[in-house]
Amino acid sequence: MIPIELSEASARRALDGLREGVDLGDEPLDPAEVYARAVWSVLVEPGDSEAGVLIAAVGAAAALRVVMDGRGDALDRARARWMPRLQGSAVDAALDAARRCGARLVVPGDEAWPARFGDLEAHAPVALWRRGRGTPSDAPAVALVGARAATAYGEGVAADLAAELAAAGAVVISGAAYGIDGACHRGALSMGGTTVAFLAGGVDRPYPRGHEGLLERIAATGAVWSETPCGAAPTKWRFLGRNRLIAAMAHAVVVIEAGWRSGSLNTAGHAAMLGRRLGAVPGPITSAASAGCHRVLRELDGVCVTSAADVLEMLGADGPPAGDSGRAADAGRTDDTTRLFDALSPRSARSVDDVARRSGLARDDAAVLLGFAELEGRAVRGDDGAWRSVTRGSTRP
Structure with missing residues (x-):
């Protein structure tokens, strides 16, 4: 028998120290449901729609019992993916690692849960892990993304845009990678603004290692998020899955510098499918480093962004636009x-x-x-x- 216990008492013990402002025995949500979502975060890869549909239908705890009891023939293929990870020791290790690094478990129903993730529907994360203070829910949020192999032009534009947007009160979202991402985070921090980073691995594993100090600064005033549990390694698949969260959390997405096949175009594709405002910074027509930006302008009807004023105009004078919840987040998905x-x-x-x-x-x-x-x-x-x-x-x- 697989040693996963979903009783209320065991769930409360497992969650001790992992919930923001919640003491043992004082969980406002159903403890078994919250704990089950933590377990699910260990079982599934980012964006697992079969898990999302099952959890939406019966709840996280009931869905986990269905899997453990072997019920539902239609779930056989999905169960074959999940069962190798359904071990109590693996779940305990992830929760212990979260406690050691001060991470917090955030689930739907929490005040800190990003409401715009609902637009991802079945591809929404089952749970999130966070280091840091969190993110203001009422502030406009802009995702600034681009290539790791950035030019001096790209990094300069990224830092300036992020600084000006942060000064205007916008939350700057990016992926903490080298190049454009790092320049955006540093630009926002330089103005005392709020910036948020999404990681492809656990929040206890700073990646890239050269940005460990930067991630500490981000967590001090904003937040570092991941849907993969603590201890999880970043992989190419998880980077691509992470991109949909960057797009979903933002009201607008701007690609600052990207090559023809840059991973930033994956984020742009998610933004387009979710109905987010999408823009790109143009570069010289002879620059391969800006070819992806020009694709966004031509193929995805992106707004040409030349200043922070252009981005603020994208957000609209009447506040940030709502996402299109009727769209699926399948753009740019890999196999x-x-x-x-x-x-x-x-x-x-x-x-x-x-x-x-x-x-x-x-x-x-x-x-x-x-x-x-x-x-x-x-x-x-x-x-x-x-x-x-x-x-x-x-x-x-």
């Missing part, structure tokens, strides 16, 4: 192959079961994808049945 290669390593051989657990895929699905990867020369299986990824230009072991 299961990305998750598979996130779980593989070119150095450490991993069993199919280990790959399935790390990727959040069902074991059978992971095995099939590994077979295709082997045919394509992107993965190799050893004599012991364990798998490694094959990097381009490498030779098979």
Whole structure:
């Protein structure tokens, strides 16, 4: 039997020290429901719509019981993804790591829960983990995003835009990466403004490591958020999943500098699908670093942004625009192959079961994808049945 206990008493004990302003035995929401959402955050990968639909239908605790009891044949494939992670020790480790770093668990129904995440519908996070003070719910929020490999022009524009928007009272949202993201956070902080960072791994794992000090400064006056539990490593899939949260939390999204295939365009795609106001900063037509911005202007009907005044105009004189809750957040989503290669390593051989657990895929699905990867020369299986990824230009072991 899987050791996950959902009684009220055990849920209260598990949540001790993880809820903002809540003492043990004083949880205003249903403790079992809150604890179940913490468990679900360990089980699922970002944006798992099957989990979202099930939880919306019966509640987090009841949904977890359905999975543990093996009920519902239609859930067999999803259950195969979730079950390898459904271990009490893994959940306890995530909660203990959150307590050690001072993270707080935030769930729907909490005052701190970002209401605009409702626009994500089935792709909304089941729970969030936060370090820091939080985010003013009544302030206009602008997501400023761009490439890691930024030019001096891009970083300068990013810092200036963020500073001016923060001075005007807007919350600046970004992803804490090198390049444009970091310049935006620093620009907002330079004016004493509020800035928010979304991470692709646990909030106890500063990423990139070079921004550990910056993330501490962000948490001191704003917030560092993640939907993955403490201890979770950032992966390519989780970066892409994180982008939908950046877009959903914002009233407007501005791409400052991005190449033709920059990950920032994934965020722009989510913004367009969610009905958020979308803009881009133009660059020289000869600059590859601005080609993605020009795509936003041409293909996604983005607003041409040349100053903070343009962004404030996007927000509107009558306050920030509401999101379009009838749209799904499927733009720019990647496939299961990305998750598979996130779980593989070119150095450490991993069993199919280990790959399935790390990727959040069902074991059978992971095995099939590994077979295709082997045919394509992107993965190799050893004599012991364990798998490694094959990097381009490498030779098979």
